[in-house]
Amino acid sequence: MDTTRRRRMGQIGPSHRIPGVVYQSQERLQRYVDVGVLTDETLVSAFRRAVGRFSTRTALSEINWQCTYAELDALTDRAASAFLRLGLVPLDRVLFQLPNSKELVIAFLGCLKAGLIPICTLAAHRQAEIGYLGRHAGARAHIVSAAEKRFDFIAFAEEMRQSIPSLDLTIAIKGDANLLRDGVHSFERLIEAEDGAEARRRVDAISHDPYQVALFQLSGGTTDIPKIIPRFHNEYLYTLRTFMEFYGFDETIVAYSGLQWIHNSSMLCCWGPAIFFGGEAVVGGSLEADDVGPLFDRRKPNWLLAPPVLLFRLKESGWIDRLDLSKVKAFATGGGVQQLKALLNGAETVPMFGMTEGLIAQGHPSDPIEAKYHTVGRPISPHDELKIFIPGTEVEAADGEVGELAIRGPSVTAGYFDAEERNKVAFTSDGFYKSGDLMRIRTIEGQRYLVFEGRIKDVVSRGGEKINCEEVERAAADHPAIKAIAVVAMPDAVYQERACAFVVPATGQSVTVADLGSFLEKKGLAKFKWPERIEFVAEFPVTAAGKLSKPKLREMIKDILKQEKASASDARARIA
Template sequence: MTLAPDTPDKLVRYSIEAEARYVREGLWRSPSIAEHLHSIAQEHGDRDAVVCGDIRLTFAELDRITDQRAAGLHRLGLSPGGAVLLQVHNTTNTVIAWYALLKAGLLPVCTLPLHRGHEIGEIARQTRPVAHLVAARDPRFDLVRFAFAQAAAAGVERTVLVSDGPADDPRAVELDRLGDDIDSAEARRVVEGIQAGLGMQSLAVFQLSGGTTGVPKVIPCLQAPYWHYGASLARALGWGPGDRIAFLMPIAHNAGIIIGLQGPHSVGATLVLGVPDASTALDLVVQNGATDVLLGPFLFDLAMDPGLAAATTLRRVLFSGKKVPHRHMAVLDAQGIWAGQIFGMSEGLCLTTPLDFPLEARAASVGVPISPADEIRLYEPGTEKEVAPGEVGELCARGPYTLCGYYDAAEHNRRAFTSDGLYRTGDLMAERTIAGVRCYTVEGRIKDMISRGGEKINTEEIELLLSSHDAVVEAALVAMPDARLGERACAFVVTRNGLEIDLAEVQAHFERLEVAKYKWPERIVVLPEMPRISQVGKVDRRRLRVIAETFGDEPS
């Protein structure tokens, strides 16, 4: 595979010893992610691979179509090793695009349709994409025009691919028809030739971090580790052929790829794909015979919906994104539906509650790691001193799918990893025994992060953007509780010479800066001065959080 000349210097791989161990233990397997799909299609060809609305694709159909799309991308001149920005929605064509890019040896960069110039410009600077795949039609924003504008602003040539319809701009290339004229046998030969150049530690995907400072850092996901991530989760949850996993969160996102796509597909199970809309969740589960469903924070109340009784095939419900009210899990348990939790990150490490855990442990904890080779230590924050069992410490980890270093971020990596290579997650956890089983409980975060409906907002990034407004002298961003989303962003500001500033002006400022809307503050509080911790002069964020908690779900 041909990579950009400087890629080896930017990419931190696993050691030779770690690779040998993971291969010996059967955790890493050849071939590549794309060829794993081909093998599964040969074994489960007639089974549904994806169901989305009225569209159904079997594994055999998905394999054939993605071969042709990949051959079409190759014929277009997009060479293996090139990065491709993704700004797409939850559709069958997005699933096709994912595997087609991988089969063409291209590197999907998992951004969101909500990202704007502030985010895309920096992510593109880091990954140097050769193409940008966007939804042809978006009622909220012209992504096609945006993609061309981003390339022009960067002064680069970049192929703009569109999906889910033709674009008005004739310069755009319609991915959904690419390669239709290529014979399926010839397309397979093209794909096999590309895949033959890949190894277990070849770069496969770029994900984005939600937990680092500033604009998201880039996470390099490698072929064997990233496949192992999804396959380990599938085994932990007991998925197999015939299971149908309903997924309604963004699919082109780490959770979507692992829980919705590659996890189910690794065992011949079906992705039932919906859109992020709570009003459609019940119908999606009931009408498509889902056996499993992932519920993010905005979907938690589906567990309490009486209509769920009609979901006679539903066996497992997985909660993610915030602490789960015990009553939600108890209601499901009373109906004979297993309910559990999952805690994971784009950087790797994932924990989930085992199927045989008692309800009390499933309700109070996020369980245990999904892979037998996952290593966890809880350190006193900022140190490498382990805390005693039952005490709260920073979650540090390494393992067969946890990153060894952010992409092209040597200086940051020196801070983000321990001296012996464990990733410092910034999350606080405790190891406890609940109802007789050992498990881990989430106790908060060291890093100042806000989790809004599962999307992470970095407070430092937003504070810098707030402070760039002429009227703002100092800014602090904290979470305020929200029943539906878990948390929303509340901004406290001190203004220059007592100038007035309101939420509308702050949001207009963020729009001018082309910041994704989910990051915009949803309440603004003007203070005469920031409360401080007297001993060190730092902003007293704990006091600000107490104030923000009083707002709750009040209108801003």
């Protein structure tokens, strides 16, 4: 039964329910339908609409390559048809483990057209993460890059096929014929083998449900390995549309993200709005200034999600001073807006904050300076409901007080995939997601903004990548030189935070950062999770109740860094 007919019969929601997926209640869906938030449009139909309106405009570009909407439509039809020809069927799950590239976008859109569900893993993930996620989601295919020189993803994918019972297929992008092995399919060859007209007929035969899962995003790993977050066609499209409306963007948007393109933030706040609404998505696989500077000069992006590390490199190399930034609508950043605005010679810079579970908060160029510099912005959706709870309770804090942020809304997840016990802890009885972030609401010129005040959850946010401290501690505790370990966030000018390990060493033993990294690599942990500093202590500070006090450890590393900075300044002064 199609969606329109089911709606006429008073049946709103998916035509088929995937076991383990928590869907919004009928009542809440009806409420969002009634106010026009959720529609019968899917991501696939929205892309087709953009193709129909902007067929000759550039949709996707790299520094020496670009394609129009009509060309991207044809490429993604053929990708979808190839996936189906391999034996994949709608609602099968596909592990995405790709660097930023045009192939990522083509494969992603191809999966959507084929009715497949991408699992948005990171290229940096390894056995611990991919093995768990693939088994938990029942992944059938694994898309990797064969061009990476520093890591053999083809061999890794073969290893994963052996350990994940449901995993049948490996698909490699940029695969040289000599590198591909038995059972590995070349993405480019699959596309080349498809007839365009036949591919379109096969794709048109696929039914897409606006209330069904479109993709599996991942949590920030706040409780061990990342949890799987189902995101749905019409709610994801709602956020894309709301983002465009929030900034007043149209098809003239030229969007670039230096963050991972598979991340929720890049999809919803950068290349996704561009691709689905007629703009241009500019992709670069490198964060080196000599690669990014020429890319910016040629493609001239006017909306950018740029990590501070990239902006510092562009400044040091002289590219910031050579580029014309006068047409840039804004650079969006997760922190240090005032510092980065100065670095960018006054170019518009706005804060951004979000969580894959649903909330997107942004600063707007029209916001007061106070809001841009001292808040993380405001929710872009007027239908998001926010509460600030007294930590450890579901009692609302007084206005302006610090507490745990809880959210509910049309794009806020109703539950993690197949995680009943975690869902009991993470959600209130009336459906608010408890974020674990400490926030307060500040009113500036009549507008309510969010101010980030820390975390309840035990996480390090390294350049936007979330590191679960408990996961690292549990893996590192097996190291023979470590008697006890506690991982905390330490401040960093470039990444905002890095992981510092406080270690009580085993008697007569010691361990270096490099040793610990090698040990964690063998444990299968992604490299960005490895601690980047070790501080040795005889014992850990404790609370009044005798428990380990991580707040005290965070203060200790802050004091150590301040002392080192002061000593370095004194040394430079003596030399001068």
